[in-house]
Amino acid sequence: MTALVYSEDELGKIDGKVANGLVRHSEKYDIVGVIDSSKKGLDAGEYLDGIKNNIQVFGNIDEAVESLSEIPEYFIYGIAPLESFLNERQRGAIIRAMKMGMNIVNGLPEFFSEDKEFVQTANKYGVSISDIRKPPARKDLHIFTGHINDIKTPVITVFGTDCAVGKRTTAVKLVEALKQEGRNAVFISTGQTGLLQGSKYGIAIDVLSSGFSTGEVENAILQAVEKEDPDIIVVEGQGALSHPAFTSSSAIIRGAMPDAFILQHPPKRINHCDYPQIPMPSIESEIKLIESFSKSRVIAITLNHEDMTDEEVDNTVLEYQNKYMLPTSDVLKHGCDKLVKELFKVFPALAQQKRQHADS
Incomplete structure (x- = not known):
């Protein structure tokens, strides 16, 4: 499963730990790129650990899709701040990814599947939203x-x-x-x-x-x-x-x-x-x-x-x-x-x- 990871201005930093981890190791997803305009054009593996792994850092979603051979199946929100609420720029990136046909994977305790705008957009464009940290049912x-x-x-x-x-x-x-x-x-x-x-x-x-x-x-x-x-x-x-x-x-x-x-x-x-x-x-x-x-x-x-x-x-x-x-x-x-x-x-x-x- 191919995936693009969003880590705007956070790759290599503490709050970018989700993206950092996926760049270093992923058995579930084939990470095909990272979004971080502050490190645009770099190899993510080389930037993190000095070892190239052919995961390119792109400036934005459109640039990534234009450069990649096909649209990634998943868009992973790869930032994990102390305060988990999204700003307008981050919300815009998630909406843009859905409009391009990418399924959304979210690791925040702010659940995207309970966000009215996200749910409506996902339904409109036929994509899914997965909240990794959403607890199982009590039973x-x-x-x-x-x-x-x-x-x-x-x-x-x-x-x-x-x-x-x-x-x-x-x-x-x-x-x-x-x-x-x-x-x-x-x-x-x-x-x-x-x-x-x-x-x-x-x-x-x-x-x-x-x-x-x-x-x-x-x-x-x-x-x-x-x-x-x-x-x-x-x-x-x-x-x-x-x-x-x-x-x-x-x-x-x-x-x-x-x-x-x-x-x-x-x-x-x-x-x-x-x-x-x-x-x-x-x-x-x-x-x-x-x-x-x-x-x-x-x-x-x-x-x-x-x-x-x-x-x-x-x-x-x-x-x-x-x-x-x-x-x-x-x-x-x-x-x-x-x-x-x-x-x-x-x-x-x-x-x-x-x-x-x-x-x-």
């Missing part, structure tokens, strides 16, 4: 059962010291690395971008009532175990456990009952994004909070290299490894080898499973 939601305690498969989560620090990216990269090592690793998404990327298991839990968030996390893991028989499960974190604006982290811990954590941190970030009056927590305080809340250990640290040079990243990796005595990596620059090695150390049975698969 289809799950409450916590406690069956997560019966799971023998190792469950790890990637948490962070703030929102928008790359938890999902690290989790997805780690799952890919484990698969390359011959392990059946399964990713559990807890946010809209992971679902858009094609995750088979999970739900956007931040729009659920507190009574169902824990149960939905647990249910996603139980479903993955039943259907995939995985060697290991990697759960995406949300927000930060210490962040006063988010409750999702506590629901993930309660629902997943993780056996270990990886902690993602942006060393150059001084205050929480979107909350400049709230200072960032220290790695020490976040580790202490996670471990006391969950009774499980943080086994590795991963970096978000925003505003850092390569030299600063390398120096910080060494500094953190010496200071915290934990393997540290920037997975976008250095890969996941350290993380995989540590997982094999923490979970010895996981280290043997490739050999068992080869013998079978």
